Amino acid sequence: MSGTGTGAGTPVTGDLVGLEVGPVAHGGHCVARLDGRVVFVRHALPGEQVVARLTEAGPQDRFWRADAVEVVRAAPDRVAPRCAVAGPADGRGRGCGGCDWQHVSTAGQRTLLADVVREQLARLARIERPDLVVEPVAGDADGLGWRTRVRFAVDAEGRPGLRAHRSHTVVPVEHCPIAHPEVDAVGVGTRLWPGVAAVEVVAGGTSRDGTAAAERLVVVEPVAPPKAPRPAGPA
Template identity: 65%
Template sequence: MTGPEADELTVGDEVDVEVGPIAHGGHCVARHEGRVLFVRHTLPGERVRARITEGGPGDRFLRADAVEVLTASPDRVPVRCPVAGPGRCGGCDFQHVSTEHQRRLKADVVAEQLQRLAGIEREVLVEPLDDEDGLRYRTRVEFAVVDGRVGLRRHRSHEVVPVTGCPIAVPEIDEALVETLADVERTRGELDGISALDIVVPSAEADTVVVEVPTEEPTPPIAITERVATPAGERVLGVDARGFWQVHRDAPRAFVGAVLAAADVRPGERVLDLYSGVGLLSVPLAEAVGPDGQLIAVESDRRATEHLRDNLAATPQALVVCGRVDDLFGVPRRGRRRGPRRPARSDLLPPSADVVVLDPPRTGAGRGVVEALTSLRPRRLVYVACDPAALARDTGYLTGLGYDLTGLRALDAFPMTHHVECVATFEPKGEDARP
């Protein structure tokens, strides 16, 4: 196939390319006459016809979709969703990939990011959770509402692809969506003023919750309960219907187990749980330190903090601090011009800690927060990461500050997508190690 020269490529042009390695973000790297293309809906080793979707002459790289497979990978499978593929729903990156190979691709990305950004060579294995072939695991889905249409957004777009269900969602979500759409049609109801429908299947309740998200005002609080197993027994935690909670039905169990094993908390210790949400990890950590220890949980979202306090009410050894982690440690915020003085460090945070657990947002903790955490000289630091690049950057900071990456588990909490959750363990190097 002939086509435009590489430096003339623009949106809509098509070129045939050999597909190279997987990259962070759900696409593969290809080159056309030396020009870099990030191509979705393909696999390493394939030859595809790629249609440019973003970029043009002068741009450093272009984005593209594989609209025709010329030579297929043996790991390619038929898509398991009617709206997956080029120009359709942007929620799933790997519907065309066998679930086993999806995990290998994610492992490659984690390993590549650690090597490139932290200088660490490490073999990575991505562990499956309790799902059936990567389907029917998601207990929370937000469906967009645009001009009366309900669906999921196209990749990197505000456009909506109408749907009546989602194959990665638990069946109750499909049932609730169909019933809601039928109610709107039967009553000739309007969806004006509604930007989204959040459908949630709480693990500790019998009913499915449908939240109509207003376009121009905050969503009122809707308290629900979720169930999680801890070493001390099953616990029921309160959370807002639109608040943060792991979407995979098996993720709470898996994350609690992975973090507790990595932290190896001893009775009587002081533990910090940062970016703690409603306390998925705080509750079992507080139980682990026991009545003679201390658990300090830090969360910035006020609605989540209210639930956090309630969820920790039975553990008097737990202290809840509401605020941003960087602010509380006196770290200037990213992108904010520094004044003549650094922010004051909060007196609510201790001068030392035995164990630090952190689950920062996708952007990571950052150098300033990492420096503040290592100044506490914890014997163990457990980092829960939803972004391999952010984890690798912060790993580089930690190794430069005297901590070794001594453990790493990667969990496939988001099958059919490029996302992967990691639990990394860091300990002081050599002579700095504490008993």
């Protein structure tokens, strides 16, 4: 499908283009092509037809990046994200870069991850593993609640959250669905953290059935003080 930029000539960053999505790639992307140029597309699935917004599209770039913002033909494994801030930035506080595959069923996520690992093994190590599978991590709940270590960034207003993909922008997050319950129980996202740059929470020694004692480590990183001006040199 050819590009459909908003202006005449070569598409540029910010333009909307139509793409036929190809195979999965490392880093939460799928591969598409636009007039012969490789485009790495987030929020898409292999086999889909999408309208994507170009996010990095310089004329001299070897490849471009894009976010799928409209699905014209969906893949069977596409589902509604289970996180309110997952998906491309659209002006409504979305765009969190913490998850790559919230728009994919749990079984589909594991299939995609296995495809990526098999491709990397074959390309980098010349090892063929057609039987490779990705298994659930210990304690996950259908793909959620498994992450035992989360680092929350804090913006200038003291609001905690996670950064947008390839950005320093902090997307406010009150509850992270993939965080372990003991991480979520700290409630980092439910309060302001003035004067703080980041809050990291680590949970350990806890089972879901409550048979082990809860252990949590919370590390608060203060905002670095401004650097003192360098003394003037000799006249």
